Amino acid sequence: MAETIKAGIAALRTLESWGVTHLYGIPGGTFNNMMYALDEEQARIKYIHVRHEEVGALAAVADGKLTGHIGVAFGSAGPGATHLFQGIYDAKMDKVPTLFLVGQVEQRFMNADFFQELDEDPMFQDGAVYARTVTTARSLPHVIDEAIRRAYAARGAAVVIIPNDLPAEPIPADGYYSAAETHATPVLAAGSDEQVDAALRLIGAASRPVLYVGQGVRGAADTVMTLAKKLQMPVITTALGKPIIPYEFEALLGSAARVASKPANEALRVADLIMFVGSNYPFAEVMFSPKAKFIQIESDPKTLGKRHHTDVAILADAPATLEKMIARSDDAPSSDWYQANVDNVKNWHQYNDDMMQRTTGDMRFEPVFGQINRLATDDAIFAIDVGDVTQNAVRLLKVTGRQAWTTSGLFATMGAGLRAALAGQLSLPKRQVFNLTGDGAAAMVMQDLDTEVRYHLPIINVVFSNNALGYIEDEQEDDGHEWFGIDMPPIDFATVAKGMGMTGITVTQVSELADAFDEAEANRIAGKPTLIDAKITNERPIPVEHLQLDPDRFDAPTIAAFKKRYYADKLVPFSEFLQAHHVPIG
Numbered sequence: 001m002a003e004t005i006k007a008g009i010a011a012l013r014t015l016e017s018w019g020v021t022h023l024y025g026i027p028g029g030t031f032n033n034m035m036y037a038l039d040e041e042q043a044r045i046k047y048i049h050v051r052h053e054e055v056g057a058l059a060a061v062a063d064g065k066l067t068g069h070i071g072v073a074f075g076s077a078g079p080g081a082t083h084l085f086q087g088i089y090d091a092k093m094d095k096v097p098t099l100f101l102v103g104q105v106e107q108r109f110m111n112a113d114f115f116q117e118l119d120e121d122p123m124f125q126d127g128a129v130y131a132r133t134v135t136t137a138r139s140l141p142h143v144i145d146e147a148i149r150r151a152y153a154a155r156g157a158a159v160v161i162i163p164n165d166l167p168a169e170p171i172p173a174d175g176y177y178s179a180a181e182t183h184a185t186p187v188l189a190a191g192s193d194e195q196v197d198a199a200l201r202l203i204g205a206a207s208r209p210v211l212y213v214g215q216g217v218r219g220a221a222d223t224v225m226t227l228a229k230k231l232q233m234p235v236i237t238t239a240l241g242k243p244i245i246p247y248e249f250e251a252l253l254g255s256a257a258r259v260a261s262k263p264a265n266e267a268l269r270v271a272d273l274i275m276f277v278g279s280n281y282p283f284a285e286v287m288f289s290p291k292a293k294f295i296q297i298e299s300d301p302k303t304l305g306k307r308h309h310t311d312v313a314i315l316a317d318a319p320a321t322l323e324k325m326i327a328r329s330d331d332a333p334s335s336d337w338y339q340a341n342v343d344n345v346k347n348w349h350q351y352n353d354d355m356m357q358r359t360t361g362d363m364r365f366e367p368v369f370g371q372i373n374r375l376a377t378d379d380a381i382f383a384i385d386v387g388d389v390t391q392n393a394v395r396l397l398k399v400t401g402r403q404a405w406t407t408s409g410l411f412a413t414m415g416a417g418l419r420a421a422l423a424g425q426l427s428l429p430k431r432q433v434f435n436l437t438g439d440g441a442a443a444m445v446m447q448d449l450d451t452e453v454r455y456h457l458p459i460i461n462v463v464f465s466n467n468a469l470g471y472i473e474d475e476q477e478d479d480g481h482e483w484f485g486i487d488m489p490p491i492d493f494a495t496v497a498k499g500m501g502m503t504g505i506t507v508t509q510v511s512e513l514a515d516a517f518d519e520a521e522a523n524r525i526a527g528k529p530t531l532i533d534a535k536i537t538n539e540r541p542i543p544v545e546h547l548q549l550d551p552d553r554f555d556a557p558t559i560a561a562f563k564k565r566y567y568a569d570k571l572v573p574f575s576e577f578l579q580a581h582h583v584p585i586g
């Protein structure tokens with residue numbers, strides 16, 4: 001008789017052939033035959049037993065965000081399946097190839113409202129790029145291979161639903177194969193000479209051009225900076241593009257809108273040309289002037305022309321096109337516009353440095369970031385949660401260009417920090433990993449601090465505790481509404497951490513911060529996680545989307561009140577730098 005293999009084992013071997021080293025989940029009765037396969041394959045693929053499927057699902061997406069390789073999570077039928085949705089939508093919105101395996105009741109019970117049985121096929125259709133139920137044991141590894149190829153091709157979530165009886169069935173050992181070794185992604189060329197020249201002509205005619213880059217320029221920081229200097233175009237990045245360009249680059253304005261920096265918002269208000277590269281930034285529709293000339297370089301036809309009226313549209317590989325622009329352009333003369341932006345960045349950095357070095361008064365979030373910058377290694381991984389911490393991290397982390405920085409970008413689901421930290425430390429175990437989170441988000445996922453302990457993941461967890469949903473609080477303030485439903489009674493996160501078996505440190509004074517972070521770093525080096533609960537004031541981060549600094553737009557008392565509230569005495573409105581450099585705003 002021909003040699004056989006259990007279908008579940010063949011399914012896992014298919015995952016292994018694609019380089020999957022670990023997968024996250026929680027077993028249930030409808031996934032047990034896959035669990036028995038995982039037990040047999042333990043030496044080759046690691047099962048990470050999370051405390052909540054949602055954490056596993058988002059960690060799998062973060063694996064993809066951090067490494068470019070597909071991450072995998074699973075859940076059993078019914079509640080296990082529905083808990084995966086957060087990951088499925090994060091993968092969809094940030095375009096990350098991710099595989100989700102979902103249990104289903106045995107075939108003989110399907111389609112008749114059995115215990116925990118849901119009609120899973122339609123459930124996943126909106127979020128996933130591919131969602132199918134396996135119908136024979138023999139096709140199980142084949143459908144997994146199909147799902148992975150679809151996830152990579154469409155850059156999203158693929159879901160394979162597995163009736164529990166199938167993985168236990170034997171199939172011919174030579175009856176399946178994987179496309180992993182021959183898998184390739186299409187390589188786009190650079191834009192044509194004509195397209196590049198048309199873009200260069202527009203830039204040459206502009207007075208106040210900016211370069212706005214997203215994830216599509218990953219790995220091409222030097223190219224972006226060279227072109228920016230050559231054409232005298234200051235650079236703005238999306239939040240997810242933040243780690244690509246080093247903080248120290250003189251003309252890096254930061255990000256725009258609210259999770260953003262002052263120089264980027266100010267420059268965008270007056271820019272007369274935006275070159276939008278490798279980005280699907282949705283706030284472009286409100287942040288970019290409709291009057292500005294617009295060049296877009298994009299690899300996804302669905303995104304080309306989506307966010308703004310476009311003068312030159314280039315469907316192409318972004319870094320290759322930027323290289324071609326460097327090759328086909330002459331050095332622009334030194335520009336007053338560029339220099340005014342460089343000065344604005346210096347002033348903004350000085351403000352943030354002063355805030356991070358502040359030792360007086362109650363503890364705000366900035367000195368905590370000062371410590372993170374002090375300790376961060378050259379290739380640290382920052383797993384950033386959603387809320388005030390996202391905007392503060394965008395502004396304050398002094399990224400080197402070799403570090404990784406990830407969050408839930410467009411779906412913006414809270415609790416994303418811990419999940420991405422698990423992924424970072426599992427996928428890139430030698431690197432220093434920070435989980436930076438607010439207290440609301442930390443409370444949503446704190447059960448999985450235990451996962452850090454059980455798998456010896458030496459993550460430095462920092463909780464910014466202000467007893468409020470700060471980001472929403474500020475929105476309510478801007479709406480002119482009294483705060484409602486945003487306060488949260490304090491949680492002693494250090495005690496929670498200790499209860500989970502890790503070091504927990506509460507910090508209430510700036511003077512205690514350095515020791516706490518030194519202890520966390522010593523623990524990390526010894527292979528142990530730490531949680532620092534930083535009890536910060538509930539003061540609002542400076543609203544760079546509503547600056548009240550410019551005497552041309554605000555009266556003196558308004559400016560004085562703004563400066564007092566945000567400690568912004570030395571912060572200079574961009575208009576002053578524009579005037580000093582004689583840049584006309586037409």
Ligand SMILES: CC(=O)OP(=O)(O)O
Nearest residue numbers: 387388438469470471
């Ligand atoms: C969503 C939110 O408001 O979070 P935070 O309290 O961390 O700002």
